Amino acid sequence: MGVDAEKEITKLWRDLHSAQDEICKTYYRWREVAVEMAGPGVKPLDVALKAAEKMGKEIGKSFLPRLNWLKGEDVFLLSLGRLMAGLWLTEGGIAAAEKGDKPGEVLITCTRCPWPSAAKEYGVPMEEVALTRLRLFESLLEDVSVFFNIPLKIEMLKAIPRGHGVYLLRLYKANGGGK
Amino acid sequence: MARVLFEWDYSGYPGAKLYPHLFSPIQIGNIIVPNRIKYAATEDNLNSHDGFITDADVAYMRSRAEGVVGGMCFMQGVYMDKPGKGQGYVGQAACWDDKFIPGLKRIADAIHGEKAVAGFQLMDCGRVGAVNVESGHGPSTVPQRLRIFRPMYEMTKEEIKEMIQQHVDSARRGVEAGFDMIEISGIVGYLVSNFISKYTNRRTDEYGGDIRGRMQAVVEIIQGVKAVCGKDIPVGIRLCSEELLDDVRGNTPEESMQSYKIAEEAGVDYISCTLGWQESIYPVISRDIPQGNWLHLAKRAKSNVKVPIQMAYRLFTPDRPEKAIAAGELDVWEMCRPMIADPLMPKKVLEGRENEIRHCVACNLCLARLFRDAPMTCYINPLCAHEHDERIYPKPAEEKKTVMIVGAGPAGLECAYVAAQRGHEVHVYDKRQELGGTILDASRAPYGDDELMTCIGYQKTMCEKYGVQFHLGKEVTEEMISDELPDTVVLATGPVYRELGQAKGRAVNVLDVLNGKADVGDKVLVWGNRKPGIGVALYLAKKGKKVSLVGKEKSAGFDINPSFKWRYMIYLRQSGVNVYNDCDIESVGEGEIIVKTYDGYRFPLACDTVVISERDANEALKKAVQGEGIEMYVIGDALVPRNLSSAVHDGYRIGLRI
Missing domain, CATH: 3.50.50.60 (FAD/NAD(P)-binding domain)
Incomplete structure (x- = not known):
């Protein structure tokens, strides 16, 4: 008895995409609750940024066992960039990381991001989507920087929710790298 | 003038002839230790959760003290701060107040009762600590890689001074409790090692910077402890010879050797040479690491300092340390796990009973239990951590029985010698011609599984010692059971394998x-x-x-x-x-x-x-035995397919029960 490969793969893809869709939706449902609980005196953006900070911190911790200094700074930075791009992939985005032109610099691109569409559905401003993504990455880097004793920074050069059609982020070593 | 605490004469013992260097004296500080054997401090989680010594720990230590036959026997490291930031294990002994001295004295007395040298270890667990509080302390705030450990926060200078004083006060309490030696633990990620490593010490004040700065707190601890101990109580330290933290930019081996030299300059009387941290990505002590793999590090340490060098780490048999001591590459053979598996291990070596040693199989279950807040246990030693419990020792059976054990694997053999020791007439049957059951084959798997056969070797010796009769190459049938009608049948037939x-x-x-x-x-x-x-x-x-x-x-x-x-x-x-x-x-x-x-x-x-x-599970023969109304036990994989440990523990306990 063989396997109908097309059928099995189709089923897998469908289930995967459903699960990915739920990631953004679940987040925005919780955001609504958090904003409501926080009350009228609190800006929704502040709530979202606080949540991004918390999530980034947790994700950063999970990166620590997966990073290794032994292969040198360039490989380390690229591995970190790939882990960050990988977050988008698990959410249903298309993203990649590659070495930048300068030493100690990695560029992370995302050409498809599921967050803006979901945000629109829940009436969330596009700028908040861009800012929360940046905050998540910034706080993710905090523990990684301290743990490996290397000052890391990230800046957002382009963002899909800002109408650039692509996300472009520059990950770099703060002192002497990439500038 | 160096002191001899207890007189020992090994001249009449076969082990002393076979291993003359192991059973030769050594001077540590001002004490002459009669041999080169040390039970190294090991956490066991047996004490009360507020740090007081329990009967279980005293009994545990007494049996290890008996094992070292006059050598050094160190109790587990104590934590020294009242809030418990330095406490790494729920059952770790405490020493932050004089109220703990009477309990600690019980351990010192138990060790002295066996004419062994009593060692006391100071251990602030640092990065691996704070087991009962929300956060711990360290030289710098460096996030944890392993989530099992608490977040760490940077100590102020005042807190460092306080921590140093806690070491000094605790050393004084150890001396008052009657211990003969004091040891500072600076290994595997504990606080002292956190100060030494550039991975965890990012300070820019006098307690950080280069290796000398990172050793400053350690130097102050050593000097303070030395001052309170005086010239009669030797002070040693356990230090990493290699951290194995290259992937997170830890110390180089050269820096580690510098730390040895600085510790020696500060006045330590010996150094215990260790390696690796809890969070190292390299294996150090598991079964896949060959025996004697790390002896070159002891040799290197010896070439860097003059004080005696001690070492454990995959030295499970006496031949390797004997050779290393003879070659001037090591001074003292330390043991943790080999004496967890068999507390009398060195005593058996001395008495020429090496074949009666229950060897550690380096599975690290003991370690895994500690990190899960469970009391120490041993994969292959059912008595471990139950030394205080009279019920665990074989006692003469009230009614002598004829016992038929079906299966000569680890469960059957364990049960056989325990039952025979209690006076039963025990017959072990197996369809194979060899003893060992499933382990005969399982031990052919790679990465050190051949060491599993040491368990069978021990069981065979014990069975022979207590007169167990073997019937190999004989498959037990229902008819045989009906014909022989033993008083008790133990089914240790191993599992059945599924069919496809x-x-x-x-x-x-x-x-x-x-x-x-x-x-x-x-x-x-x-x-x-x-x-x-x-x-x-x-x-x-x-x-x-x-x-x-x-x-x-x-x-x-x-x-x-x-x-x-x-x-x-x-x-x-x-x-x-x-x-x-x-x-x-x-x-x-x-x-x-x-x-x-x-x-x-x-x-x-x-x-x-x-x-x-x-x-x-294996149901074969059960009905036949039940049908005859014979007392029956099913043990090991025949009961529920599990592992070697379960087989041994099942066998031992049923051996006690028959």
């Missing part, structure tokens, strides 16, 4: 693969992702086969303790074994197997051989 009817001709048994009886193709599917499946998968991968491992457990190696399991996971990856967890075989096709995931996806795996390692 559809794969007839291509399905082989895991044991037949390991003992070379089965023909195996190039593409192999191993069915079952517990330890037997992993063992045979690695065995076949080493032979160049393309192996897939398929099993129902959510994670492969579910039955292996976490302190060892990570090694297998790495070997599986390195060997190119594809692991499919949460899966089972759905059907067998021509040249392929259809595998189904737990949630219903199906995929084909090409294979020409299926190795069956899935096991079930």
Whole structure:
């Protein structure tokens, strides 16, 4: 008895995409609750940024066992960039990381991001989507920087929710790298 | 003038002739220790959760003290701060107040009662600490890589001074309790090692910077402890000779050797040479590391300092330390796990009873339990941590019985010698010609599994000692049971292996693969992702086969303790074994197997051989025994397929019960 490969793969893809869709939706449902609980005196953006900070911190911790200094700074930075791009992939985005032109610099691109569409559905401003993504990455880097004793920074050069059609982020070593 | 605490004369003992260097005296500070053997401080989680010594710990230590036959016996490291930031284990002994002295004195007295040198260890667990509080302390705030540990926060200078004083005060309490030696623990990620390592010490004040700055707190501890101990109480330190933290920019080996020299300059009387941290990514003490693998580090330490060098770490038999001491590469043989597995190990060496040693199999279950807040236990020593409990020792049976044990594997043999020791007439039957049961085959798996046979060797010796009668090459039948009508039957027949009817001709048994009886193709599917499946998968991968491992457990190696399991996971990856967890075989096709995931996806795996390692309980002979109204016990894998440890523990306990 063989396997109908097309059928099995189709089923897998469908289930995967459903699960990915739920990631953004679940987040925005919780955001609504958090904003409501926080009350009228609190800006929704502040709530979202606080949540991004918390999530980034947790994700950063999970990166620590997966990073290794032994292969040198360039490989380390690229591995970190790939882990960050990988977050988008698990959410249903298309993203990649590659070495930048300068030493100690990695560029992370995302050409498809599921967050803006979901945000629109829940009436969330596009700028908040861009800012929360940046905050998540910034706080993710905090523990990684301290743990490996290397000052890391990230800046957002382009963002899909800002109408650039692509996300472009520059990950770099703060002192002497990439500038 | 150096002191001799207890007189020992080893001249009449065979072990002293065989290992003359091990049983020769050594001067440590102002004490002459009669031999080169030390039970190294080991946490056991046996004390009360507020740090007071319990009867269980006293009994545990007494038996280890008996084992060192006059050598050094160190109690577990004590934590020294009232808030418990330095407490790394729920049952760790405390020493932050004089109120703990009476309890500590019980341990010192127990060790002295065995005429051994009593050692006291100071251990602030630092980065590995704060087990009962929300956060711990360290030289710098460096996030944890392992989530099992608490967040750490940078100590102020005042807190560092306080911590140094806590070491001094605790050393004074140790001396008052009657201990003969004081040791500072600076290993595996504990606070002292946190100060020494540039990975965890990022300070820019006098307690940080270069290796001398990073050693400053340690130097102050040593000098303070020395001052309170005086010239009669030697002070030693355990230090990493290599941190194995290159991946996170830890100390270089050169820096580690500098730390040895600085400790010596500060006045320590000996150094215990260790390596690796809890969070190192390299294995140090698991079974896959060859015996004696790290002796070169002791040799290097010896060439850097003049004080005596002590070492444990994969030195499980006396021959290697004997040779190293003779060659001037080591001064003292330390042991933790070998004396967890057999507290009397060195005593048996001295008395020429090496074949009666129950050898540690380096599974690290003891370690895994400590990190899960459970009391110490040992994979193969059922008495470990139960030394205080009279019920665990074999006592003469009230009624002498004829006992038939079916199966000469680890469960059957363990049960056999315990029952025989109690006075029963014990007969062990096995259809094989050799003792060992499943272990005979399982020990052929790679990465150190050959050491599992040491368990069988020990059991065989004990069976012979207590007069167990073997009937090998004899398969027990229902008729035999009816004919012989023993008083008690113990079924230790091992598991039954599942069948895969559809794969007839291509399905082989895991044991037949390991003992070379089965023909195996190039593409192999191993069915079952517990330890037997992993063992045979690695065995076949080493032979160049393309192996897939398929099993129902959510994670492969579910039955292996976490302190060892990570090694297998790495070997599986390195060997190119594809692991499919949460899966089972759905059907067998021509040249392929259809595998189904737990949630219903199906995929084909090409294979020409299926190795069956899935096991079930063994019901054979049960009805026949019950039918005759004979007292019956089922033990080991025959009861529930598990592991060697369960077999040994089952066997021991049923041996006590018959």
